[in-house]
Amino acid sequence: MSTPAEPTAARLAGLVPGLALALVIAAVATLIGSMLPLVGSALPAIAIGLAVALVRRPSDRLRPGIRFAGSRVLQFAVVLLGTQLSLAQIVDVGLESLPIMLVTLAACLVAAWLVGRALGVVGDLRTLIGVGTGICGASAIAAVAPVIGAASADIAYAVSTIFLFNMLAVAVFPLIGHALGLDQEAFALFAGTAVNDTSSVVATAAAYGAVALQGAVVVKLVRTLMIIPITVGLAVHVRRRAAAEAGAGHPPLTVRRAIGLVPWFLVGFLVMAAIASLGVIPDAAEAALGHAATFLITTAMAAIGLSTDVRALRATGPKPLVLGGILSAVVAVTSLVVLAATGWI
Structure with a gap:
């Protein structure tokens, strides 16, 4: 007779081939990102994954591990991102930058809805480009994608679009x-x-000066916190839409129900941020955790590239890029x- 541990071990073993392929692609993409810092590692990971999928679609043996890398690994990356924040940073920079962050985020999301609808950009892709532009690029896309159930093609397109306009901003x-x-x-x-x-x-x-560099990085990290209310809000919206489609109506949003809507990885994000705020994470470990989060996001992007339907990507057209x-x-x-x-200008 088989024991309960045997099916679990078999499932874990089934993840290894696809996950290993995503990890290898992530390692190559990380090397590219180290040589070309402006390019980073996320975009090369998607590009290599797409190229591999074009040459040969992943087999049934590889797909479970690829799906795991594109979902669970992505969520673990969001948890580790919490180690890059502390309450001291939030207090020092948050009050100063919060008005700008809130206004720019609101303007971006409203524009994404209005302009996206006018251009005919589909809902999930419109959402991903909106939160990626308004919050923090690939990290926001990583947090939102599993909540709304975004397709791999939409994630790949959104990350590529954000990358293009980031490069323009640098210049x-x-x-x-x-x-x-x-x-x-x-x-x-x-x-x-x-x-x-x-x-x-x-x-x-960095092109502007050392003081600008230090301040901008902290502002960007604090801006990452906007992931939390946006992701929770989208989780509520998705749950209500699913209930409406099932004809179940809108159940009252009690405190207990609201807590249940918070994705587990956002809870992990907050826990890690709280731990970082206590100052118990050494600087070297904090840096290592940041690199680990980046590598996990790169691994997930590799999996997304591997599982992307290239025909769907082509059919999307240039409108999301315009958006x-x-x-x-x-x-x-x-x-x-x-x-x-x-009064800053």
């Missing part, structure tokens, strides 16, 4: 800052709220307007 934002006469602190707020990916924030702010460009412009302009309104 253009320092010129804008100098043209407007922004000091280092003001530019830190601008770059931290209007550029998404961490590597792009670093590159953009990404418009949203990036909305966030940048809104950030500058709020800076001017609050």
